[in-house]
Amino acid sequence: MASQRITVLGSGFGALSTVRELRARGSKNEITLVSPRSELHYLPGTIWIPSGLRTREQLIVPLAPFFERMEVRHVSAEVTSLAQDGRSVQTTAGEVANDALVIATGGRFIKKLPGIEHAITPCEGIAAAEQIRDRLQAMQSGTIAVGFAGNPHEPTAVRGGPMFEFLFGIDAQLRREGRRDKFELVFFNPSKEPGARLGAKAVAHLLAEMARRNIATHLGHKMVRLEADKVVTEGGEFAADLILFMPGMTGNAWFDETALPRSPGGLLQADAQCRVPGFEHVYVVGDSGSFPGPDWMPKQAHMADLQAAAAAQNLIDGLAGRPQTTGFKVELACIIDALGTGTLVWRTEQRNLLLPPLRLMHWAKRGFERRYLARYR
Incomplete structure (x- = not known):
């Protein structure tokens, strides 16, 4: 043939x-x-x-x-x-x-929220992460707001996991630099249970981790707009000197x-x-x-x-003219990194596993990156 x-x-x-x-x-x-x-x-x-x-x-x-x-x-x-x-x-x-x-x-990220130009969308690429790095280095103090939203017409079209990682990573970074007391971190999301796709245990863990790290939350309120110095929702507004926001995808x-x-x-x-x-x-x-x-x-x-x-x-x-019958397994597997530790979340249609934060998981994530990229070098 x-x-x-x-x-x-x-x-x-x-x-x-x-x-x-x-x-x-x-x-x-x-x-x-x-x-x-x-x-x-x-x-x-x-x-x-x-x-x-x-x-x-x-x-x-x-x-x-x-x-x-x-x-x-x-x-x-x-x-x-x-x-x-x-x-x-x-x-x-x-x-x-x-x-x-x-x-x-x-x-493609949905950029319809008024004032979204005032936020950095981390998963847009490497340049966005570099912008976050540069802004953090330039800030002496202030409020950092981190949040995400979804596509109301497509429940799966959301990427919230990285936002938890940026949130916990920035918290850990500021603590290492001895500057955490000069900053307020706020996590916001229109859902009262952010990260629900990870499973109920993961949601409870994430919210408990925010409380442990003294990260404020603003949950369950629909987004209205972003401004240069604030986040506005139907449930109120709060000041923000740096906004990291991940909209839903289409x-x-x-x-x-x-x-x-x-x-x-x-x-x-x-x-x-x-x-x-x-x-x-x-x-x-x-x-x-x-x-x-x-x-x-x-x-x-x-x-x-x-x-x-x-x-x-x-x-x-x-x-080849043969029947096409191959399907795929639905599986969620991620390590939510916090710069020094990582939390493993694994979910299938039969099981949902959550491990506590472990330093081993941080190194496992780094090792996975090395092996994955080796395929293409």
């Missing part, structure tokens, strides 16, 4: 894992990856930039060696639309034709230029095999997709890896 053309969109966890899984499963087909840059930016490590534990250079991995090993052609471009039911990808560098397509371009802007089916929250609809309904040989993995499953299904690298494995196998089977 002649080689068929596979196109993967994106260069984050879902996209790169798809490439690895395709090759690991014996696919010899031509693979083209489309993304604006041939680099992996390891965003989970940005939680350590404010303290100096990580730098930009340590978190960026050039992908040219990986692409060479995997025999992948990289097209440096942004996706603008699709044509011919997904068989043609329209990009800023021209058309890329394919026989099968995997969409893994991530999500789909990429280029989705609007396609006929791809969308979820109520703006993500791409997907079935249990990571297929986009109504579009033959079109798959979605990671933050771009809305998948069937429990409302606590995480938007994290681990989940994207699991979905990538399923999508790769189904793509191979689909091109």
